[in-house]
Amino acid sequence: MPSPRFFKDKICPVRAKRERRKEARPGELLEAALDLFVDKGFAATRSEEVAARAGVSKGTLFLYFPSKEELFKAVVVENLSGRFSEWNKEFEAFEGSTSEMLRYCMRIWWERVGSTKASGLTKLMLSEGRNFPELAEFYRREVVHPGHTLLRRILRRGVDSGEFAPIDVDHAIYAVIAPMIFLMLWKHSNSVCVDSESAIDPATYIELQAELVLHGLQAAHKAKT
Amino acid sequence: MPSPRFFKDKICPVRAKRERRKEARPGELLEAALDLFVDKGFAATRSEEVAARAGVSKGTLFLYFPSKEELFKAVVVENLSGRFSEWNKEFEAFEGSTSEMLRYCMRIWWERVGSTKASGLTKLMLSEGRNFPELAEFYRREVVHPGHTLLRRILRRGVDSGEFAPIDVDHAIYAVIAPMIFLMLWKHSNSVCVDSESAIDPATYIELQAELVLHGLQAAHKAKT
């Protein structure tokens, strides 16, 4: 007697033990969702699969998150936007030259975000944002905007201190962001635009780009003086 | 959850009824498909919508293309892979230094592909390739591979002529491709990772990156000599 979904791609709970701690549920769901969203994209991830990977039933997922979109937002908050206050503090407390600050910023971005699954969320928004305008708007508000604000603050610090040239900060932001976005895409799309293996070493790439940007920011300064 | 459907434009054929345009149809369909695929992605584009935008009914689309996947492949051939033979010839006939050749290559890539809708196909493959393995394979075979081959030929020319350092050509390819891929993503995802408008001027960016790459290729050379 065939039970439901007997013949389909097996979706079976991962957690064997009954050790489900109630409080841990949302976290487990968020983790499962992150994995799957990053792996398959938003539209292509089935909510049942998220639930199964978290070791709960479909119904439970909707108990904690009212919809797939809200689940996604929660994943974004958990992995990206929720961490800005910590980062902001870190940079407010930073002592040292703004050049070091920027270098440090790019380096730890790679360590804490770029090299983790969380960076897949950015790739996901780039890919599917158009099809889910509400998510795109949320992401812009909660991630893009705070991120830009943080960077803008750093750059302005450098300009104000005379370390950087008096550039248009809003434009300069992209010189910093571009290589990071590129790296993420590289990481999450290997199979499509790469023929041979490992043509880029991310850490080296980041250092290089940091130098390049700083060179630019300072060169501009010197040129003007 | 409001499905992607929710936001879609209303679907209504544009043209008069039962107009016979056998010659023109495939082209019109391919154009409509390109527009929609680039705008919404492969999965989120409904075939009926493609048909409607081309001014025909759902059935007519399947008269010309046996499936959505084949339609996509045809779009790729029409806009990307079908043009490699022309490009290859152009570069075989190129006279001048390899540096000029590479600079020219990046420049016209932006003019003829990067700045057009066709570049959206690359973004699409980066986004959805994992969910449509057959399309990904097709794209790799028909676009990525020929593209890499063309670039590899150019780089090798420079190495052989002594103009470039004797670098690992297969790796160097990515130094050229990376900024182009980034630009495309930039272009097709404006709304997601950009706060203010047009912070990057593509043409300038390309020139800059070209210089950067050439500098690297030559610097390496000089360092060794």
Next chain:
Amino acid sequence: MPSPRFFKDKICPVRAKRERRKEARPGELLEAALDLFVDKGFAATRSEEVAARAGVSKGTLFLYFPSKEELFKAVVVENLSGRFSEWNKEFEAFEGSTSEMLRYCMRIWWERVGSTKASGLTKLMLSEGRNFPELAEFYRREVVHPGHTLLRRILRRGVDSGEFAPIDVDHAIYAVIAPMIFLMLWKHSNSVCVDSESAIDPATYIELQAELVLHGLQAAHKAKT
């Protein structure tokens, strides 16, 4: 540039030459339709395929027959019902014992119908009749009824002449028909209910069944006398 149906199962006209005689068209269509209906069934036969096999276009088919159902009816008339008047005459003119007549009847039925493609129409009606009530009704009226009438006449002749027992003619009809229907099914469904090849020789089977039936009709007679 893909032309219509380029990728699909090729359906291409059979007749190469331009020797299409206008008057012959309907006949060619009927022949093609008979072939395909018998081979694939009514529902599963595509009208375009019928047209192609007859060497004309889809449109032409509908010029001669207003619908697929009417085409089928025409095929039935051409191959079965239209031939009853001839058969009736033949039997009216028959001289000899009714036993010989019946034997002859079954034998030539096999030769002229059972062993030809036309018998596939009967199998088709048995199979799909329920799904096409109008066709079933037509077939009953035009084929089953005349056939039964002819047989009834023969049987009654035997009863009247005292050659057969005074049986219920209406029931006895089925003793004659049953083996013929079975043979047809045998012929048209080999692949499904037969494991090894050619387990039945139709001609022999018919003779045998004829003897059996006659034996029964006469035995009943003798038993009563």
Next chain:
Amino acid sequence: MPSPRFFKDKICPVRAKRERRKEARPGELLEAALDLFVDKGFAATRSEEVAARAGVSKGTLFLYFPSKEELFKAVVVENLSGRFSEWNKEFEAFEGSTSEMLRYCMRIWWERVGSTKASGLTKLMLSEGRNFPELAEFYRREVVHPGHTLLRRILRRGVDSGEFAPIDVDHAIYAVIAPMIFLMLWKHSNSVCVDSESAIDPATYIELQAELVLHGLQAAHKAKT
């Protein structure tokens, strides 16, 4: 042309809304499917209709069976192939002459299969097998082959015991099967090849054919001795 759809009964679920009947569902669906497949054939039965007759929605059907074809296979297993093991045992335990065994075999075949809806599946395969090769292959493997094997065993028993002539058992099988197939078609196609009602009494027909077959099997024996 009025398509088959035209004649279909209106589709409306019977049961109350959202009733949970996990245990009972598969059985109810199989029964509904059997009814409809037998009534309309495989191709002409719409899955939504099967669901509706079982009192559930379209989606629920696909919760239990992954496709229409798998549903059909399950119906075949449930009603035919799944019962062979029981039948095989019954015949292994049979005590008595092989003649009695064969007579018994044909008789209970009629009682348990021929006279039930299940026999419609055989008619269906005869009709539509060509259009659904995978189903035909399944049916051959799961029903035709085991059935032939069972019969072959019985016949060989008779030959080995000297009760039957040393005939070619593989051919003789068809002498037994033929009348059963005919009866099934008769039953499921009444409206098409029958003018008046109930001209055949199945039980009597089976007994008659059994005698006929046994007569043949034994006569051949005597003739040789």
Next chain:
DNA sequence: AATGAATGAGAGTTCATTCAT
């Protein structure tokens, strides 16, 4: 709180039939 059976709108694809040429 948790489950998972049930729902139903919606997607890709087919094909009898129409009708402009």
Next chain:
DNA sequence: CATGAATGAACTCTCATTCAT
């Protein structure tokens, strides 16, 4: 007359979400 491009209703199957248990 003949063509074949075009139509659109119908079909199978999917999956986010609901809700009885």
